[in-house]
Amino acid sequence: MNRFTLINDLLVPAEQASIHVSDLSLQRGYGIFDFFKVINGNPVFLDNHLDRFYRSAARMRLQPVIPEDILRKKIAELIAANSLKQSGVRITLTGGYSPDGYTIGHPNLIVTEQPLNNLPTSIQEQGISLITFPYQRQLPDVKTIDYLMAVWLQDKIIEAQSSDVLYHYDDSITECPRANIFMVTSSNVLITPANNILKGVTRNRVLEIAAGEMKVEERDIHKDEIYEAREVFITSTTKHLMPVKLIDGKIIGNGTAGETTRSLSKKYNQIVYGK
Amino acid sequence: MNRFTLINDLLVPAEQASIHVSDLSLQRGYGIFDFFKVINGNPVFLDNHLDRFYRSAARMRLQPVIPEDILRKKIAELIAANSLKQSGVRITLTGGYSPDGYTIGHPNLIVTEQPLNNLPTSIQEQGISLITFPYQRQLPDVKTIDYLMAVWLQDKIIEAQSSDVLYHYDDSITECPRANIFMVTSSNVLITPANNILKGVTRNRVLEIAAGEMKVEERDIHKDEIYEAREVFITSTTKHLMPVKLIDGKIIGNGTAGETTRSLSKKYNQIVYGK
Numbered sequence: 114m115n116r117f118t119l120i121n122d123l124l125v126p127a128e129q130a131s132i133h134v135s136d137l138s139l140q141r142g143y144g145i146f147d148f149f150k151v152i153n154g155n156p157v158f159l160d161n162h163l164d165r166f167y168r169s170a171a172r173m174r175l176q177p178v179i180p181e182d183i184l185r186k187k188i189a190e191l192i193a194a195n196s197l198k199q200s201g202v203r204i205t206l207t208g209g210y211s212p213d214g215y216t217i218g219h220p221n222l223i224v225t226e227q228p229l230n231n232l233p234t235s236i237q238e239q240g241i242s243l244i245t246f247p248y249q250r251q252l253p254d255v256k257t258i259d260y261l262m263a264v265w266l267q268d269k270i271i272e273a274q275s276s277d278v279l280y281h282y283d284d285s286i287t288e289c290p291r292a293n294i295f296m297v298t299s300s301n302v303l304i305t306p307a308n309n310i311l312k313g314v315t316r317n318r319v320l321e322i323a324a325g326e327m328k329v330e331e332r333d334i335h336k337d338e339i340y341e342a343r344e345v346f347i348t349s350t351t352k353h354l355m356p357v358k359l360i361d362g363k364i365i366g367n368g369t370a371g372e373t374t375r376s377l378s379k380k381y382n383q384i385v386y387g388k
Numbered sequence: 389m390n391r392f393t394l395i396n397d398l399l400v401p402a403e404q405a406s407i408h409v410s411d412l413s414l415q416r417g418y419g420i421f422d423f424f425k426v427i428n429g430n431p432v433f434l435d436n437h438l439d440r441f442y443r444s445a446a447r448m449r450l451q452p453v454i455p456e457d458i459l460r461k462k463i464a465e466l467i468a469a470n471s472l473k474q475s476g477v478r479i480t481l482t483g484g485y486s487p488d489g490y491t492i493g494h495p496n497l498i499v500t501e502q503p504l505n506n507l508p509t510s511i512q513e514q515g516i517s518l519i520t521f522p523y524q525r526q527l528p529d530v531k532t533i534d535y536l537m538a539v540w541l542q543d544k545i546i547e548a549q550s551s552d553v554l555y556h557y558d559d560s561i562t563e564c565p566r567a568n569i570f571m572v573t574s575s576n577v578l579i580t581p582a583n584n585i586l587k588g589v590t591r592n593r594v595l596e597i598a599a600g601e602m603k604v605e606e607r608d609i610h611k612d613e614i615y616e617a618r619e620v621f622i623t624s625t626t627k628h629l630m631p632v633k634l635i636d637g638k639i640i641g642n643g644t645a646g647e648t649t650r651s652l653s654k655k656y657n658q659i660v661y662g663k
Contacts, residue, residue: 258414
Protein backbone atom coordinates (compact mmCIF):
# COMPACT_ATOMS: atom_id res chain seq x y z
CA MET A 114 0.00 0.00 0.00
CA ASN A 115 1.81 3.10 -1.23
CA ARG A 116 0.63 6.36 0.26
CA PHE A 117 1.15 9.81 -1.17
CA THR A 118 2.00 13.19 0.33
CA LEU A 119 1.48 16.60 -1.24
CA ILE A 120 4.58 18.84 -1.28
CA ASN A 121 3.58 22.26 -2.59
CA ASP A 122 1.71 21.35 -5.79
CA LEU A 123 3.18 17.88 -6.28
CA LEU A 124 1.88 14.48 -5.12
CA VAL A 125 4.91 12.36 -4.16
CA PRO A 126 5.22 8.88 -2.62
CA ALA A 127 4.92 9.48 1.15
CA GLU A 128 8.28 7.88 1.96
CA GLN A 129 10.03 10.32 -0.41
CA ALA A 130 8.38 13.45 0.99
CA SER A 131 11.24 15.61 2.18
CA ILE A 132 12.15 19.26 2.49
CA HIS A 133 15.50 21.03 2.39
CA VAL A 134 17.14 21.65 5.78
CA SER A 135 17.07 25.43 5.22
CA ASP A 136 13.30 25.42 5.83
CA LEU A 137 12.36 27.75 8.68
CA SER A 138 10.44 24.98 10.47
CA LEU A 139 13.67 23.08 11.07
CA GLN A 140 15.80 26.20 11.53
CA ARG A 141 13.49 28.20 13.83
CA GLY A 142 10.38 26.13 14.60
CA TYR A 143 8.32 28.47 12.43
CA GLY A 144 5.16 27.15 10.81
CA ILE A 145 1.45 26.46 11.18
CA PHE A 146 -0.82 23.52 10.45
CA ASP A 147 -4.33 22.20 10.64
CA PHE A 148 -5.67 18.67 10.96
CA PHE A 149 -8.99 17.15 10.00
CA LYS A 150 -10.62 13.77 9.89
CA VAL A 151 -11.66 12.04 6.66
CA ILE A 152 -14.36 9.36 6.77
CA ASN A 153 -14.97 7.28 3.63
CA GLY A 154 -13.32 9.96 1.52
CA ASN A 155 -15.31 12.81 3.06
CA PRO A 156 -13.40 15.49 5.02
CA VAL A 157 -15.15 16.36 8.28
CA PHE A 158 -15.75 20.07 8.99
CA LEU A 159 -13.35 21.00 6.18
CA ASP A 160 -14.67 24.57 5.91
CA ASN A 161 -13.90 25.24 9.57
CA HIS A 162 -10.41 23.77 9.32
CA LEU A 163 -9.56 25.69 6.15
CA ASP A 164 -10.89 28.93 7.68
CA ARG A 165 -8.56 28.47 10.61
CA PHE A 166 -5.66 27.41 8.37
CA TYR A 167 -5.86 30.63 6.36
CA ARG A 168 -6.31 32.69 9.54
CA SER A 169 -3.21 31.06 11.08
CA ALA A 170 -1.20 31.71 7.89
CA ALA A 171 -2.19 35.39 7.86
CA ARG A 172 -1.39 35.85 11.56
CA MET A 173 2.08 34.33 11.02
CA ARG A 174 2.70 36.47 7.92
CA LEU A 175 3.09 33.41 5.71
CA GLN A 176 2.52 34.38 2.10
CA PRO A 177 1.81 33.75 -0.65
CA VAL A 178 -0.51 30.93 0.42
CA ILE A 179 -1.99 28.53 -2.13
CA PRO A 180 -5.49 29.80 -3.14
CA GLU A 181 -8.30 27.98 -1.34
CA ASP A 182 -9.95 26.52 -4.46
CA ILE A 183 -6.64 24.97 -5.55
CA LEU A 184 -5.91 23.66 -2.04
CA ARG A 185 -9.36 22.02 -1.93
CA LYS A 186 -8.71 20.41 -5.30
CA LYS A 187 -5.27 19.15 -4.21
CA ILE A 188 -6.66 17.75 -0.94
CA ALA A 189 -9.35 15.90 -2.91
CA GLU A 190 -6.69 14.46 -5.23
CA LEU A 191 -4.60 13.32 -2.26
CA ILE A 192 -7.58 11.67 -0.55
CA ALA A 193 -8.57 9.93 -3.81
CA ALA A 194 -5.01 8.71 -4.43
CA ASN A 195 -4.62 7.29 -0.91
CA SER A 196 -8.12 5.81 -0.71
CA LEU A 197 -8.17 5.23 3.06
CA LYS A 198 -11.31 4.22 4.93
CA GLN A 199 -10.71 6.61 7.81
CA SER A 200 -7.80 9.00 8.04
CA GLY A 201 -6.37 12.22 9.40
CA VAL A 202 -5.11 14.85 7.00
CA ARG A 203 -2.52 17.36 8.20
CA ILE A 204 -1.93 20.57 6.20
CA THR A 205 1.36 22.17 7.24
CA LEU A 206 2.63 25.54 6.04
CA THR A 207 6.21 26.35 7.01
CA GLY A 208 8.29 29.52 7.02
CA GLY A 209 9.89 28.27 3.81
CA TYR A 210 13.45 28.29 2.57
CA SER A 211 15.04 31.18 4.37
CA PRO A 212 18.11 32.83 2.81
CA ASP A 213 19.59 33.67 6.23
CA GLY A 214 17.91 31.03 8.39
CA TYR A 215 15.87 33.72 10.16
CA THR A 216 13.76 35.71 7.70
CA ILE A 217 10.45 34.24 6.48
CA GLY A 218 10.74 32.81 2.96
CA HIS A 219 8.26 31.50 0.41
CA PRO A 220 6.14 29.06 2.48
CA ASN A 221 6.31 25.31 1.86
CA LEU A 222 3.00 23.44 1.88
CA ILE A 223 3.03 19.83 3.09
CA VAL A 224 -0.18 17.78 3.19
CA THR A 225 0.10 14.31 4.70
CA GLU A 226 -2.58 11.68 5.25
CA GLN A 227 -2.44 8.88 7.82
CA PRO A 228 -4.90 6.08 8.56
CA LEU A 229 -6.86 6.72 11.74
CA ASN A 230 -8.49 4.08 13.91
CA ASN A 231 -11.49 4.72 16.10
CA LEU A 232 -10.64 5.10 19.76
CA PRO A 233 -11.55 1.98 21.75
CA THR A 234 -15.04 2.36 23.25
CA SER A 235 -13.63 1.36 26.66
CA ILE A 236 -11.54 4.57 26.90
CA GLN A 237 -14.59 6.61 25.91
CA GLU A 238 -16.46 4.94 28.77
CA GLN A 239 -13.75 4.99 31.41
CA GLY A 240 -12.25 8.37 30.69
CA ILE A 241 -8.69 9.60 30.96
CA SER A 242 -6.57 11.25 33.64
CA LEU A 243 -4.81 14.62 33.44
CA ILE A 244 -2.07 16.39 35.38
CA THR A 245 -1.96 20.18 35.49
CA PHE A 246 1.14 22.12 34.51
CA PRO A 247 1.83 25.89 34.56
CA TYR A 248 2.43 26.97 30.97
CA GLN A 249 1.07 29.44 28.47
CA ARG A 250 1.43 28.70 24.75
CA GLN A 251 2.90 31.60 22.74
CA LEU A 252 0.50 33.12 20.17
CA PRO A 253 -2.21 30.82 21.60
CA ASP A 254 -4.89 31.72 19.06
CA VAL A 255 -2.72 30.40 16.22
CA LYS A 256 -2.31 26.70 15.41
CA THR A 257 1.50 26.87 15.20
CA ILE A 258 3.80 23.84 15.05
CA ASP A 259 5.20 24.80 18.48
CA TYR A 260 4.68 21.76 20.72
CA LEU A 261 8.11 21.99 22.32
CA MET A 262 6.72 21.93 25.86
CA ALA A 263 4.08 19.31 25.07
CA VAL A 264 6.63 16.87 23.64
CA TRP A 265 9.06 17.64 26.46
CA LEU A 266 6.35 16.92 29.06
CA GLN A 267 5.60 13.44 27.75
CA ASP A 268 8.02 11.86 30.23
CA LYS A 269 6.34 13.64 33.14
CA ILE A 270 2.93 12.40 31.95
CA ILE A 271 4.19 8.81 31.80
CA GLU A 272 5.84 9.16 35.22
CA ALA A 273 2.53 10.36 36.67
CA GLN A 274 0.75 7.43 34.93
CA SER A 275 -1.47 10.03 33.35
CA SER A 276 -2.94 10.43 29.85
CA ASP A 277 -2.20 14.06 29.13
CA VAL A 278 -1.33 17.43 30.59
CA LEU A 279 -3.72 20.32 31.29
CA TYR A 280 -2.06 23.73 31.09
CA HIS A 281 -2.92 26.54 33.45
CA TYR A 282 -1.89 30.18 33.37
CA ASP A 283 -1.73 31.82 36.78
CA ASP A 284 -4.60 29.93 38.40
CA SER A 285 -6.82 29.60 35.35
CA ILE A 286 -6.84 26.34 33.42
CA THR A 287 -6.60 26.85 29.67
CA GLU A 288 -6.26 23.79 27.43
CA CYS A 289 -4.49 20.49 26.81
CA PRO A 290 -1.70 20.58 24.20
CA ARG A 291 -4.00 19.08 21.53
CA ALA A 292 -7.47 19.42 23.05
CA ASN A 293 -9.89 21.89 24.66
CA ILE A 294 -11.44 21.32 28.06
CA PHE A 295 -15.03 21.59 29.33
CA MET A 296 -16.59 21.21 32.77
CA VAL A 297 -20.18 20.63 33.83
CA THR A 298 -21.25 22.05 37.20
CA SER A 299 -23.56 20.38 39.69
CA SER A 300 -26.35 22.63 38.40
CA ASN A 301 -25.65 21.40 34.84
CA VAL A 302 -23.92 24.53 33.47
CA LEU A 303 -21.38 23.82 30.73
CA ILE A 304 -18.22 25.96 31.09
CA THR A 305 -15.16 26.19 28.87
CA PRO A 306 -12.24 28.65 28.84
CA ALA A 307 -12.34 31.48 26.29
CA ASN A 308 -8.97 33.21 26.75
CA ASN A 309 -5.36 32.31 25.92
CA ILE A 310 -6.39 29.15 24.06
CA LEU A 311 -6.72 27.74 20.57
CA LYS A 312 -10.44 27.45 19.84
CA GLY A 313 -10.80 23.96 18.41
CA VAL A 314 -13.27 23.04 15.70
CA THR A 315 -14.70 20.30 17.93
CA ARG A 316 -14.94 22.77 20.84
CA ASN A 317 -16.95 25.19 18.74
CA ARG A 318 -19.28 22.43 17.48
CA VAL A 319 -19.91 21.22 21.02
CA LEU A 320 -20.80 24.77 22.08
CA GLU A 321 -23.30 24.94 19.20
CA ILE A 322 -24.87 21.61 20.19
CA ALA A 323 -25.07 22.57 23.86
CA ALA A 324 -26.46 26.05 23.22
CA GLY A 325 -30.00 24.87 22.70
CA GLU A 326 -29.96 22.44 25.61
CA MET A 327 -28.31 23.92 28.66
CA LYS A 328 -26.72 27.00 30.15
CA VAL A 329 -23.30 27.61 28.58
CA GLU A 330 -20.50 29.89 29.78
CA GLU A 331 -17.24 30.75 28.03
CA ARG A 332 -15.01 32.16 30.76
CA ASP A 333 -11.88 31.57 32.87
CA ILE A 334 -12.01 28.49 35.09
CA HIS A 335 -10.04 28.51 38.33
CA LYS A 336 -7.92 25.43 38.95
CA ASP A 337 -9.77 24.70 42.20
CA GLU A 338 -13.11 25.01 40.42
CA ILE A 339 -12.45 22.19 37.98
CA TYR A 340 -11.62 19.66 40.74
CA GLU A 341 -15.18 20.22 42.03
CA ALA A 342 -16.86 19.76 38.64
CA ARG A 343 -19.59 17.14 38.25
CA GLU A 344 -18.20 16.21 34.83
CA VAL A 345 -15.11 17.14 32.84
CA PHE A 346 -14.33 16.24 29.24
CA ILE A 347 -11.86 17.26 26.57
CA THR A 348 -12.53 17.72 22.86
CA SER A 349 -10.39 17.24 19.76
CA THR A 350 -10.62 16.18 16.13
CA THR A 351 -9.34 12.67 16.91
CA LYS A 352 -10.79 12.23 20.41
CA HIS A 353 -14.21 13.82 19.82
CA LEU A 354 -15.55 14.16 23.41
CA MET A 355 -13.40 12.30 25.91
CA PRO A 356 -14.44 12.08 29.57
CA VAL A 357 -11.85 13.00 32.21
CA LYS A 358 -12.02 10.91 35.36
CA LEU A 359 -8.98 12.20 37.26
CA ILE A 360 -7.16 15.56 37.46
CA ASP A 361 -3.99 15.67 39.57
CA GLY A 362 -5.11 12.41 41.17
CA LYS A 363 -8.45 13.88 42.27
CA ILE A 364 -11.57 12.00 41.13
CA ILE A 365 -13.94 14.09 39.02
CA GLY A 366 -17.64 13.53 39.73
CA ASN A 367 -18.22 9.80 40.12
CA GLY A 368 -15.11 8.95 38.10
CA THR A 369 -16.82 7.80 34.90
CA ALA A 370 -18.42 9.41 31.85
CA GLY A 371 -21.22 11.64 33.10
CA GLU A 372 -24.72 12.00 31.69
CA THR A 373 -24.18 15.39 30.02
CA THR A 374 -20.89 14.26 28.46
CA ARG A 375 -22.61 11.14 27.06
CA SER A 376 -25.49 13.12 25.67
CA LEU A 377 -23.31 15.77 23.97
CA SER A 378 -20.91 13.09 22.77
CA LYS A 379 -23.72 11.12 21.14
CA LYS A 380 -24.99 14.20 19.30
CA TYR A 381 -21.51 15.19 18.17
CA ASN A 382 -20.75 11.67 16.87
CA GLN A 383 -24.03 11.68 14.97
CA ILE A 384 -22.92 14.79 13.10
CA VAL A 385 -19.44 13.40 12.37
CA TYR A 386 -20.63 10.00 11.19
CA GLY A 387 -23.71 11.46 9.52
CA LYS A 388 -26.08 9.11 11.30
CA MET B 389 31.78 26.60 -5.34
CA ASN B 390 30.02 23.51 -4.06
CA ARG B 391 29.40 23.39 -0.34
CA PHE B 392 28.66 20.36 1.76
CA THR B 393 26.30 19.64 4.65
CA LEU B 394 26.51 16.77 7.12
CA ILE B 395 23.30 14.74 7.50
CA ASN B 396 23.79 12.21 10.28
CA ASP B 397 27.10 10.57 9.28
CA LEU B 398 27.04 11.52 5.59
CA LEU B 399 28.54 14.56 3.82
CA VAL B 400 26.14 15.58 1.05
CA PRO B 401 26.12 18.52 -1.39
CA ALA B 402 24.49 21.38 0.55
CA GLU B 403 21.71 21.92 -2.00
CA GLN B 404 20.64 18.27 -1.64
CA ALA B 405 20.53 18.28 2.17
CA SER B 406 16.96 17.38 3.04
CA ILE B 407 15.03 15.52 5.72
CA HIS B 408 11.76 13.62 5.60
CA VAL B 409 8.67 15.61 6.57
CA SER B 410 7.94 13.26 9.48
CA ASP B 411 10.85 14.80 11.41
CA LEU B 412 9.69 16.21 14.76
CA SER B 413 11.27 19.61 14.00
CA LEU B 414 8.79 20.17 11.19
CA GLN B 415 5.92 18.38 12.93
CA ARG B 416 6.28 19.89 16.42
CA GLY B 417 9.12 22.41 16.41
CA TYR B 418 11.22 20.02 18.50
CA GLY B 419 14.99 20.25 18.28
CA ILE B 420 18.16 21.92 19.56
CA PHE B 421 21.21 23.44 17.93
CA ASP B 422 24.46 25.24 18.52
CA PHE B 423 26.42 27.65 16.37
CA PHE B 424 30.10 28.55 16.31
CA LYS B 425 32.47 30.62 14.25
CA VAL B 426 35.29 29.14 12.19
CA ILE B 427 38.28 31.34 11.29
CA ASN B 428 40.80 30.00 8.76
CA GLY B 429 39.63 26.47 9.45
CA ASN B 430 39.80 26.81 13.24
CA PRO B 431 36.56 26.54 15.23
CA VAL B 432 36.31 29.25 17.89
CA PHE B 433 35.47 28.10 21.44
CA LEU B 434 34.47 24.67 20.11
CA ASP B 435 34.71 23.02 23.54
CA ASN B 436 32.20 25.46 25.02
CA HIS B 437 29.77 25.04 22.13
CA LEU B 438 29.97 21.24 22.20
CA ASP B 439 29.51 21.21 25.98
CA ARG B 440 26.32 23.19 25.57
CA PHE B 441 25.17 21.10 22.60
CA TYR B 442 25.38 17.88 24.62
CA ARG B 443 23.73 19.56 27.63
CA SER B 444 20.87 20.78 25.40
CA ALA B 445 20.44 17.30 23.90
CA ALA B 446 20.27 15.69 27.34
CA ARG B 447 17.78 18.26 28.66
CA MET B 448 15.52 17.63 25.64
CA ARG B 449 15.81 13.82 26.01
CA LEU B 450 17.32 13.45 22.54
CA GLN B 451 19.20 10.19 22.33
CA PRO B 452 21.25 8.49 21.17
CA VAL B 453 23.50 11.42 20.31
CA ILE B 454 26.58 10.95 18.14
CA PRO B 455 29.64 10.43 20.41
CA GLU B 456 31.70 13.61 20.86
CA ASP B 457 34.90 12.26 19.31
CA ILE B 458 33.05 11.24 16.14
CA LEU B 459 31.18 14.56 15.98
CA ARG B 460 34.50 16.44 16.25
CA LYS B 461 35.96 14.32 13.45
CA LYS B 462 32.89 14.91 11.23
CA ILE B 463 32.96 18.66 11.87
CA ALA B 464 36.65 18.74 10.92
CA GLU B 465 35.86 16.83 7.69
CA LEU B 466 33.05 19.27 6.85
CA ILE B 467 35.25 22.32 7.47
CA ALA B 468 38.05 20.81 5.36
CA ALA B 469 35.66 19.94 2.52
CA ASN B 470 34.12 23.43 2.42
CA SER B 471 37.40 25.29 2.88
CA LEU B 472 35.86 28.69 3.76
CA LYS B 473 37.98 31.59 5.05
CA GLN B 474 35.47 32.58 7.74
CA SER B 475 32.25 30.74 8.44
CA GLY B 476 29.51 29.84 10.88
CA VAL B 477 28.81 26.18 11.62
CA ARG B 478 25.38 25.19 12.90
CA ILE B 479 24.91 21.78 14.54
CA THR B 480 21.20 20.90 14.70
CA LEU B 481 19.75 17.86 16.45
CA THR B 482 16.05 17.25 15.83
CA GLY B 483 13.41 15.08 17.48
CA GLY B 484 13.87 12.64 14.59
CA TYR B 485 11.42 10.66 12.53
CA SER B 486 8.45 10.22 14.81
CA PRO B 487 6.11 7.27 14.23
CA ASP B 488 3.07 9.24 15.43
CA GLY B 489 4.25 12.80 14.80
CA TYR B 490 4.41 13.43 18.55
CA THR B 491 6.76 10.99 20.27
CA ILE B 492 10.52 11.65 20.14
CA GLY B 493 12.28 9.43 17.59
CA HIS B 494 15.91 8.69 16.75
CA PRO B 495 17.43 12.19 16.46
CA ASN B 496 18.61 13.54 13.11
CA LEU B 497 21.93 15.41 13.09
CA ILE B 498 22.34 18.23 10.56
CA VAL B 499 25.57 20.23 10.39
CA THR B 500 25.60 23.16 7.96
CA GLU B 501 28.35 25.67 7.25
CA GLN B 502 27.84 29.15 5.79
CA PRO B 503 30.37 31.86 4.89
CA LEU B 504 30.41 34.67 7.44
CA ASN B 505 31.53 38.24 6.80
CA ASN B 506 32.88 40.53 9.46
CA LEU B 507 30.38 43.10 10.66
CA PRO B 508 31.12 46.56 9.25
CA THR B 509 33.29 48.56 11.67
CA SER B 510 30.82 51.46 11.42
CA ILE B 511 28.05 49.46 13.17
CA GLN B 512 30.50 48.44 15.89
CA GLU B 513 31.24 52.15 16.41
CA GLN B 514 27.73 53.55 16.11
CA GLY B 515 25.85 50.82 17.94
CA ILE B 516 22.37 49.43 17.42
CA SER B 517 18.89 50.21 18.72
CA LEU B 518 16.56 47.85 20.61
CA ILE B 519 12.88 47.78 21.47
CA THR B 520 11.69 45.91 24.54
CA PHE B 521 8.96 43.28 24.38
CA PRO B 522 7.31 41.22 27.17
CA TYR B 523 8.13 37.57 26.50
CA GLN B 524 9.75 34.65 28.27
CA ARG B 525 11.36 31.88 26.19
CA GLN B 526 10.22 28.37 27.16
CA LEU B 527 12.99 26.16 28.59
CA PRO B 528 15.27 29.23 28.48
CA ASP B 529 18.46 27.44 29.53
CA VAL B 530 18.29 25.17 26.46
CA LYS B 531 19.32 26.28 22.96
CA THR B 532 16.15 24.98 21.28
CA ILE B 533 15.11 25.75 17.71
CA ASP B 534 12.09 27.68 19.07
CA TYR B 535 12.36 31.21 17.60
CA LEU B 536 8.66 31.46 16.78
CA MET B 537 8.24 34.78 18.62
CA ALA B 538 11.57 36.17 17.41
CA VAL B 539 10.72 35.53 13.75
CA TRP B 540 7.17 36.78 14.26
CA LEU B 541 8.47 40.02 15.82
CA GLN B 542 10.68 40.91 12.85
CA ASP B 543 7.94 43.08 11.33
CA LYS B 544 7.53 45.02 14.57
CA ILE B 545 11.31 45.62 14.71
CA ILE B 546 11.31 46.96 11.15
CA GLU B 547 8.26 49.14 11.88
CA ALA B 548 10.06 50.62 14.88
CA GLN B 549 13.17 51.17 12.69
CA SER B 550 15.04 49.17 15.29
CA SER B 551 17.79 46.52 15.05
CA ASP B 552 16.49 43.88 17.43
CA VAL B 553 14.13 43.13 20.29
CA LEU B 554 15.03 42.90 23.99
CA TYR B 555 12.77 40.55 25.95
CA HIS B 556 11.66 41.29 29.47
CA TYR B 557 9.82 39.10 31.94
CA ASP B 558 7.67 41.01 34.42
CA ASP B 559 9.87 44.08 34.75
CA SER B 560 13.25 42.37 34.42
CA ILE B 561 15.03 42.44 31.10
CA THR B 562 16.42 39.06 30.08
CA GLU B 563 17.99 38.69 26.64
CA CYS B 564 17.69 39.37 22.92
CA PRO B 565 16.50 36.41 20.78
CA ARG B 566 20.07 35.64 19.68
CA ALA B 567 22.22 37.65 22.08
CA ASN B 568 22.86 38.38 25.76
CA ILE B 569 22.77 41.86 27.20
CA PHE B 570 25.15 43.76 29.52
CA MET B 571 25.00 47.19 31.13
CA VAL B 572 27.72 49.34 32.68
CA THR B 573 26.70 51.67 35.52
CA SER B 574 27.97 55.21 36.11
CA SER B 575 30.29 53.77 38.78
CA ASN B 576 31.66 51.29 36.20
CA VAL B 577 29.96 48.11 37.46
CA LEU B 578 29.26 45.52 34.76
CA ILE B 579 25.84 43.87 35.18
CA THR B 580 24.19 41.09 33.17
CA PRO B 581 21.04 39.02 33.84
CA ALA B 582 21.51 35.53 35.29
CA ASN B 583 17.98 34.09 35.33
CA ASN B 584 15.56 32.88 32.65
CA ILE B 585 18.15 33.24 29.89
CA LEU B 586 20.41 31.20 27.66
CA LYS B 587 23.97 31.78 28.85
CA GLY B 588 25.89 32.48 25.67
CA VAL B 589 29.48 31.39 25.09
CA THR B 590 30.43 35.02 24.28
CA ARG B 591 28.63 36.21 27.45
CA ASN B 592 30.60 33.81 29.62
CA ARG B 593 33.92 34.82 27.98
CA VAL B 594 33.17 38.51 28.53
CA LEU B 595 32.45 37.81 32.19
CA GLU B 596 35.84 36.07 32.47
CA ILE B 597 37.63 38.99 30.82
CA ALA B 598 35.85 41.55 32.99
CA ALA B 599 36.35 39.66 36.25
CA GLY B 600 39.95 40.84 36.73
CA GLU B 601 39.21 44.40 35.73
CA MET B 602 36.03 45.69 37.28
CA LYS B 603 33.15 44.91 39.59
CA VAL B 604 30.81 42.36 37.96
CA GLU B 605 27.26 41.42 38.97
CA GLU B 606 25.06 38.66 37.56
CA ARG B 607 21.54 39.58 38.63
CA ASP B 608 18.10 40.74 37.48
CA ILE B 609 18.05 44.15 35.78
CA HIS B 610 14.90 46.24 36.06
CA LYS B 611 13.67 47.73 32.80
CA ASP B 612 13.95 51.27 34.20
CA GLU B 613 17.51 50.57 35.35
CA ILE B 614 18.84 49.82 31.87
CA TYR B 615 17.60 53.12 30.41
CA GLU B 616 19.86 54.87 32.96
CA ALA B 617 22.96 52.80 32.15
CA ARG B 618 26.18 54.55 31.12
CA GLU B 619 26.81 51.87 28.52
CA VAL B 620 24.85 48.91 27.17
CA PHE B 621 26.08 46.21 24.81
CA ILE B 622 24.91 42.83 23.56
CA THR B 623 27.05 39.75 22.94
CA SER B 624 26.80 36.87 20.48
CA THR B 625 28.93 34.50 18.43
CA THR B 626 28.47 36.57 15.26
CA LYS B 627 28.21 40.05 16.79
CA HIS B 628 30.94 39.70 19.45
CA LEU B 629 30.36 42.83 21.61
CA MET B 630 27.92 45.23 19.96
CA PRO B 631 27.18 48.64 21.56
CA VAL B 632 23.53 49.60 22.07
CA LYS B 633 22.82 53.29 21.54
CA LEU B 634 19.03 53.35 21.88
CA ILE B 635 16.47 51.32 23.85
CA ASP B 636 12.79 52.10 23.25
CA GLY B 637 13.89 55.37 21.65
CA LYS B 638 15.82 56.45 24.78
CA ILE B 639 19.49 57.33 24.25
CA ILE B 640 21.88 55.19 26.31
CA GLY B 641 24.86 57.07 27.79
CA ASN B 642 26.21 59.44 25.16
CA GLY B 643 24.72 57.37 22.35
CA THR B 644 27.94 55.80 21.05
CA ALA B 645 30.24 52.93 22.02
CA GLY B 646 31.43 53.58 25.58
CA GLU B 647 34.91 53.20 26.96
CA THR B 648 34.29 49.99 28.89
CA THR B 649 32.54 48.40 25.92
CA ARG B 650 35.49 49.29 23.67
CA SER B 651 38.02 47.95 26.12
CA LEU B 652 36.21 44.62 26.68
CA SER B 653 35.47 44.34 22.97
CA LYS B 654 39.14 44.78 22.07
CA LYS B 655 40.21 42.06 24.51
CA TYR B 656 37.49 39.68 23.33
CA ASN B 657 38.42 40.19 19.66
CA GLN B 658 42.07 39.53 20.49
CA ILE B 659 41.12 36.12 21.86
CA VAL B 660 38.89 35.29 18.88
CA TYR B 661 41.39 36.37 16.24
CA GLY B 662 44.35 35.15 18.24
CA LYS B 663 46.16 38.47 18.04
